[in-house]
Each structure stands twice: as C-alpha cells, then as structure tokens.
Amino acid sequence: MNSPSIEISNISFSYPQVQVLKDINLTLRGDEFLGIVGPNGGGKSTLLKLILGLLEPDTGEIRVLGRTPEHARPLIGYVPQFATFDSKFPIKVRDTVMQGRFGTRKHQFFYTRTDRLKTAEAMERTDILDLQDLPMTALSGGQRQRVLIARALACDPQLLLLDEPTANIDPHQGENIFGLLHRLHDEVSIVLISHDIGFITRCVTRVACLNRTLVCHSTSPVENELLQEIYGMPLSRVEHETNLDAGVRP
Amino acid sequence: MNFFSALGSFDFLMHALLGGLLASIACGIVGAFVVVRRIGYMAGGIAHTVLGGMGIAYYLGHPPMGGALISALIAAFIISAVSRHAAEQEDTIISALWAVGMATGVLFIAKTPGYNVDLMSYLFGNVLMISQQDLLFIAILDVAIIAITLLFYRQLVLVCFDPEFATIRGIPVAAVHTLLLCMVALTVVILIQIVGLILVIAMLTLPAASARLFSTSLALMMLIATLLGGMLTSIGLGLSFTWDLPAGASTAVLSGIAYLVALGAKKMWQARAKSRSQRKGFGAGLSS
Numbered sequence: 001m002n003s004p005s006i007e008i009s010n011i012s013f014s015y016p017q018v019q020v021l022k023d024i025n026l027t028l029r030g031d032e033f034l035g036i037v038g039p040n041g042g043g044k045s046t047l048l049k050l051i052l053g054l055l056e057p058d059t060g061e062i063r064v065l066g067r068t069p070e071h072a073r074p075l076i077g078y079v080p081q082f083a084t085f086d087s088k089f090p091i092k093v094r095d096t097v098m099q100g101r102f103g104t105r106k107h108q109f110f111y112t113r114t115d116r117l118k119t120a121e122a123m124e125r126t127d128i129l130d131l132q133d134l135p136m137t138a139l140s141g142g143q144r145q146r147v148l149i150a151r152a153l154a155c156d157p158q159l160l161l162l163d164e165p166t167a168n169i170d171p172h173q174g175e176n177i178f179g180l181l182h183r184l185h186d187e188v189s190i191v192l193i194s195h196d197i198g199f200i201t202r203c204v205t206r207v208a209c210l211n212r213t214l215v216c217h218s219t220s221p222v223e224n225e226l227l228q229e230i231y232g233m234p235l236s237r238v239e240h241e242t243n244l245d246a247g248v249r250p
Numbered sequence: 251m252n253f254f255s256a257l258g259s260f261d262f263l264m265h266a267l268l269g270g271l272l273a274s275i276a277c278g279i280v281g282a283f284v285v286v287r288r289i290g291y292m293a294g295g296i297a298h299t300v301l302g303g304m305g306i307a308y309y310l311g312h313p314p315m316g317g318a319l320i321s322a323l324i325a326a327f328i329i330s331a332v333s334r335h336a337a338e339q340e341d342t343i344i345s346a347l348w349a350v351g352m353a354t355g356v357l358f359i360a361k362t363p364g365y366n367v368d369l370m371s372y373l374f375g376n377v378l379m380i381s382q383q384d385l386l387f388i389a390i391l392d393v394a395i396i397a398i399t400l401l402f403y404r405q406l407v408l409v410c411f412d413p414e415f416a417t418i419r420g421i422p423v424a425a426v427h428t429l430l431l432c433m434v435a436l437t438v439v440i441l442i443q444i445v446g447l448i449l450v451i452a453m454l455t456l457p458a459a460s461a462r463l464f465s466t467s468l469a470l471m472m473l474i475a476t477l478l479g480g481m482l483t484s485i486g487l488g489l490s491f492t493w494d495l496p497a498g499a500s501t502a503v504l505s506g507i508a509y510l511v512a513l514g515a516k517k518m519w520q521a522r523a524k525s526r527s528q529r530k531g532f533g534a535g536l537s538s
Contacts, residue, residue, distance in 0.1 A: 052418055073418050080414060089286055089411055090465040099408045102419035109401060135466035155419070 003066065005030050005159045005189040006051060011060030013046055020046045024060070024214045030158075033185045035204035036193040042211040044193040048161055051191070052078060065158055072159075074103045077152030077188070079162040082144045087137065093147050094132040097123055100154030122153040126180060142173025149180065160184065162192040178203045253488040262378050263491065269380040270483030270501070272388045273444045273453070276395050278476025280437040281458030282468055283430055287410040290455050292329050292431065295344035297438045297450040299325040301355030304372060309358040314372070315387065318442060322435035325351065330428040375446030375498035377487065384443055391436045398433055399472075406430060407468050444483065445498035456505035457482060460512035482508060 006028040013021040020043040028034055038044055049055045050062060053069030064072035077100070100122065101115040123129045126146045136144060145165055152160060162181070166174035174196070181190060182203040192204065208216045257263050284293050303321020304314040325347055332343045359369060371379065399406070408416045409426045416423050434454075441450045461474035486501030 054414065054417065073420060076418065078415060078418050080412065085412065086286065086288075088462065090462055090467055090471050091407065091411060092467055095407070095467065096411075099404075099411070099415065099419070102404075102408065102416070102421055111404075137466075151415075 003030055004028060004063075005032070005065055006191070007061075007063040008051075009061050011050065011057040011062060013043075013050060013055065013057050020212065021050075021057075021210075021214075022212050026208065026214060026216070028189060028191065030189050032206055033181070033190045033204045034192070034206050034208060036191065036208045036210050036214075037195060038210035040195065044195075044210055045163060047210060047214075048078075048163055048191070048193060051161060052076065074155065075158045077155060077157030077160045079145075079148045079152045079160070079165060081164050081167055082141070082148060089136065091136050092132070093128060093134050093136060093139070094119065094123070096136060096147050097128075097132075097150045097154055100151040102155075104155050118156065119150075119154050122150040125153060125184070126150040140173065141169035142176060145169060145173075145177055146180070149177075149184075153184070157188055160188045160190045162190070164194055165192065166194060166196055253491045256491060262380075263487075265380045265382065265385060266377040266487055266497065267484060268385055269377055269388060269444055270487060271480050272385065272392055273440050274457075274476050274479030274483055275392045276388075276437040276440050277453050277479045278457060278461070278474075279395055279399050279472045280433050281454045281475050281479070282461065282472045283406060283410060284434060284454050285458040285462055286468065286471075287430070289431075289434070290451060291341075291344060292333075293434050293438065293454050294451050295329060295348045296322055296325045296431070296435050297442070297447045298348040299351030300438060300442060300447055301372060302351035302353075302358075303355075305355030305358030305362075309362045315384070315439065315443070318439045319436075321351070322438050323432060326431035326435040327428065330424070330431045333427070334424050371446070372442065373446050373448050374496060375442065375444050375449065377444050377497045380443060388440050388443070391440050395433055395436055398429065402426065402429065403469070410468075445501055449498050449502040452502040452505050453479065453483075456502075456509045460509045463512050463516040478508065479505075 004027050006026060008024055008026040011021060011024045012019065024047065036044055036047065046055065050057055051064060051069060053062075053064075053073065062069055065075050066072075098111060098115060098119045101111065101118060104115075120129070123132055126149050128143065128146050128150055131139065131143060131147070136147065139147065149160075149162075149165070152162075160181075165177050165181075169177070181192065184190065185203070193210075206216060208214050251259075253263075257267060284290055300318045300322050303317035303319075303324075305317070306321075307317025308314045328347065329340075329344060333340050336343070355372075356369070368376075405416075405421055405426050406429075408419070408421060409423050409430070413423050413427075416426075437454065438447070438450050441447075441453050445453055457479040458471065458475040460478060461471045465471035465474060482504050483501050486504050487497050489495055489504070490497035490500045
C-alpha cells in the first residue's frame, strides 16, 4: 500500500483570466491521510477536479494510483459537497449508495448480488444500515454526508477524495465524520479538503495549505504566522480541545 | 346527456379519454425527470420548435405528426449539444429555437394553398379529433419511453441526481442527457395532440411536481404523476364536455389547481408531523 497514490508534478491550471494553481507538486503515499486547507477560491476544489480528471492541467502531469486520472477513476471514491445537490430529490439512502457501484464492471443494466452485498457493506462501515430505507430528504446533514461517504466506498476504492465533508453540518456531527474517516484511513488513502483548519489537523497525517501554491506540513498545530501567510491577513487560531471518540488521534 | 353515458355512445369521446390516459403515462415518467433535472425550459423550447416541423410537413402535404416527431428530435439534439458545448448561451439558443421554430410553422401554414388548418388546434390541442390511428401512434411512443426507462432507469436517475459523480463512475453523461431530451421530445409529440404545444409544459411539470411532494423515490414519483395525470385529463375532458369548455385548457387549469392543493396538503402534513414530534419531546429528535 506504500506505492504512491497520487503523484503531481509541476502542474499549473488557469480558468480564462485567472490562474488558480501554480507549480503544484505533491506525492501522496498509500497510507497517508492528507488534509488540504486554504481560503475559498484558493484552488482546493480545482485540485480535486484535476485529480479526478474532470479538468486537464495546463502544464505538468498527474498520476493517480500509477495511472492517468481518467483511468484511475474506477479506483477512486469521491465525496462531493452535499450543499450543491437538490435536497428535495426523491431518492432512498440505499439507492444513493448503490450508485457507487457504477464503473465496477462493463455492462450495468441491473444490479447484481455483489452490488447489493458491497452496498450493504459500505453502509455498515459508515454506520447507516438502519437508515437505508429512508428517503434522503429525511436525513440530517451529518447523515447525508455519511451516505455520500458510503456511496464513495461502495466501489472498494484505494483512494478517497472528500470535498468539504463538514461544511453545513453541526460540529458534533463533524466530529463523528472525522472519527469515521480516521477508522477508514486504515484501509484507504484519503485526501480531504476543508476550510475548517481546526478539525482537519486532528486526524490527518499531513496538512497542505493551498492558495494558488501548495505548501506541505507534517501534522502539527498550524501556527498563526502560517495562517496569516495562507489567508493573506492576520488571523488568530482558537484552540478548541474537546474529547473525541475513542480512537481519534489528538 | 351526462359524460359517462356519452362515453358509451360517442367514439370520439372514448378516443379522447383513451388518448388522455395514454398520454399520462409518458407525461408521468418523463415529467418526473423534467422536474428533478429542472429542464422545463428546454422542454418548452422543444415543444414550440415543433410547430416549425408541423408547418413544413403540412405545407409539403405530409402528416403533421411526422413533421412534429422529426423536428422535436432535431430540437432535442440541438439543445443537448448546446448545453454540452456552449452552456453559457443555452438560454439564448433555446429562446431562439422557441421563437424561430414557431414563426417558421406559422409562415408555412399561412402559405399552404387550399383550406387552411386551424392553427389553434396545434397550439391548444384538439383532443376530440384523436383517431384510432393517433391512439396507436401514442401507444407506440409510450412503449418506447417505457422501454428506455426500464433499460436505463439507474443511469438516468444518477445523471439527474449528480452528473459529476456519474462522470467519475464512467457513465456517458452527455449521451444519457441527450437520451433524456429525446424522451422529452417524444412526450411533447404525444402531448401536442392532447393539450396543444403551448400547454405541454403544464402537463410535463405540474403532475410530476405535485407527485414529488409525496414521493420517496423517482419511480414512485412517476407512478403518482401518471395516475394524477390520468385523473386530470379525464376530469378535464368531463368538464369540457359538461360545460362546453376547451378540453386542453380545462386540463391545464385543473393541473395548476391540483398542484396548489398538493402544496397546501404537504404544508399541513408537515405542520402536523412537527407538532406530533414536539409532543413526543425533544429526546427522540436529537440522536444523530
């Protein structure tokens, strides 16, 4: 599991008029849990989209699990932000998780027994088995996020990418999500982007700060000077030590 | 003579009733997709473009419904290509198709020699003119829509729910979207005969939007929308017969009223559920 999950060398990316990413280099080992933080508009989501092959870099190269991003997709579990969804969409939890089974084989007109088993397994790992018959509209923010994580896990990914998994959910549920990710980290490498720097440092093995350029740090509390550097303005860090569920790294 | 005894004695009334019921199937299935994918405006564009095809077919002496089918499918392909390659101009291009398509139809119909067809019946439908052959045509289109939905239900749902995730999981999102717009095109062609092209949007969106309020899955939404659509077209026809009203317009107004009633019912239902859970105390609601 220690061959690199992601190798990014010298990539730059611009939308028309604006350069969003400049000379990004990153190597992620298979057993790592990387948190990427940075201000809004700093290029976090763009970097995830590049890793997924949804966007093409202007320069540089990206290899994911030793393949091109597009070819690596079947092995990537992706958790988008739920805030961008239509929250009134009529769909049940189980059917949502089952969507993660697409791309695992060639023709998929019907779900197979394996699909059902893997779906149940993913729901068990994320602790949502008892919600499976409920519609998504009946869930809380934290529960929805778990469903999306289960959907990402349903394809047995080797790499899990999460886009702001704690946005729009209350802190207590956020803690639960991080506890869950910490458990999952034993089996897959994880990249998580968030603007919530306090949460992120607790369970990741490495923090990278992204604001057009990427700066990596080993996991240690982020210092005020660093915050100022990334966000471009004076900021104070507020220590909020709370006891996490057993098993979560301090 | 009341509506029910008239049904037995007039073939045209029976045909109209059957036409409405058959149309409700396409309407319920495709309307559900239109509502959750929010492509009502695209559906409107396709519906109005169709008049161009009907006018040209009529001018050339071919059956207008053939022209309608071809132009609806062409419009579906154009709109899906635009939304893929020039999304920022989507709105403009759909508006252009909408207006130019309609204008083309009006011009060709005006220049067709001889007895001029009643333009109003294309715009607002003439369900009482439906022939046995039309019914067969509608039934075939229904079968096509049902078959596509059965085959690609999961792909269609995922593309509507989360197109980005669908792309990542290897689903050809653009092709599925084009397929969906083609289904919309087929439904438009059916509905033109029932309520006319201007009121197509009412039937594509209102029963499905009402159904969504009480649905936990897209399949259930389709079922409820189909049943509701069947009820609305039948009652609309009954009202139109009893009080001598245009059938298409009656059905559209009824659909609007049904949607308002559904919204009200949903609000009341939610308020009741809320007060019930408050009576139970807060303890139950807190566990995440």
